Amino acid sequence: MRRKELGDFLRSRRARVRPQEAGIVPGPRRRTPGLRREEVATAAGVSLTWYTWLEQGRVNGVSRQVLDSLARALLLGEAEHRHLLELAGEPAVEPAEPGAVTREVRDLLAMVEPNLAHVVTRCFDLVAWNAPVEALLRTMPERPAGDDLNVVWLMFHNAWMRERFAEWEAEARWLTALLRNESGRQAGNPRFQRLVARLAATSSDFRAFWASHEITPFTPSERAFRHPAFGEITLRYMKINVENDPDQSVLVHYAPPGSAAAATLARLSGA
Structure with missing residues (x-):
């Protein structure tokens, strides 16, 4: 579930970034409103195949360095960057029941x-x-x-x-x-x-x-x-x-x- 959430989040952020914002001059036949997968992969310094697998929820474990690179490539804000890190982390320990109100x-x-x-x-x-x-x-x-x-x-x-x-x-x-x-x-x-x-x-x-x-x-x-x-x-x-x-x-x-x-x-x- 966490990997699926991570992939969904990456796709949604990729679709939001206009090519011009990422320093890309769109060609006349461009159909993708946001960034293409290969453009994110290149900007983050990872392979297209690996990044595709990441969006598809097929990757176990991503380094902090790569996550930071993806955040820069997708122009994530501070809260979005933190959210990306949390989604890519180890599954959280199930929390205890909420404590009594003191x-x-x-x-x-x-x-x-x-x-x-x-x-x-x-x-x-x-x-x-x-x-x-x-x-x-x-x-x-x-x-x-x-x-x-x-x-x-x-x-x-x-x-x-x-x-x-x-x-x-x-x-x-x-x-x-x-x-x-x-x-x-x-x-x-x-x-x-x-x-x-x-x-x-x-x-x-x-x-x-x-x-x-x-x-x-x-x-x-x-x-x-x-x-x-x-x-x-x-x-x-x-x-x-x-x-x-x-x-x-x-x-x-x-x-x-x-x-x-x-x-x-x-x-x-x-x-």
Whole structure:
């Protein structure tokens, strides 16, 4: 599976690079929109046959030097380069079950109220949240549970979620790219593989976004939400890693003190 993912990723990146970007002058009869296999192989200093086998998932083991050369040939960014290295590595040891959310983390969730805060795993499972998030969950027509209590699953399968995001497609694409960003290090995690398979089997939107092989690291930003009672509200968000459990992160959606959004959050918390 890891070799197939590696081949798919290489093909998708090769198709994205215009010949001019790689210093190649395309001829008048060129039909390939991106780079040809032989052009990548030449730029990376490997044989065409070997590179073809690599894209076909038939190569066991690739040196760091060759991977770095391929990254340069395909003009990969930092996150894409790291993703390439992870896909080409040894299969990851199956991770342990996520640890319990500690008292300190739960205290943090309460301390940031009335801002929204929740804990997610690297598979984007929701494992803890504070009172303002609980208030939102109570407004869902069907409250999620079990495997459905997952941020990515809810994004693609919960009508309530679609209605709450002012720019749903952009958010869904971003979340899929975050999930793809985890796929290299989660290749040995059965939970991760089940989630991706389930999403691909049930959502045409997810299949299309996943097939693009777009990856992105998490960066703090802001997003707009729609609330049926309070209207549209724009919140900033950031992630806090839990140092004693690398599988957990705290996501906080917040508003600057004294802002109109902060007043809305206070009303939401008391709703």
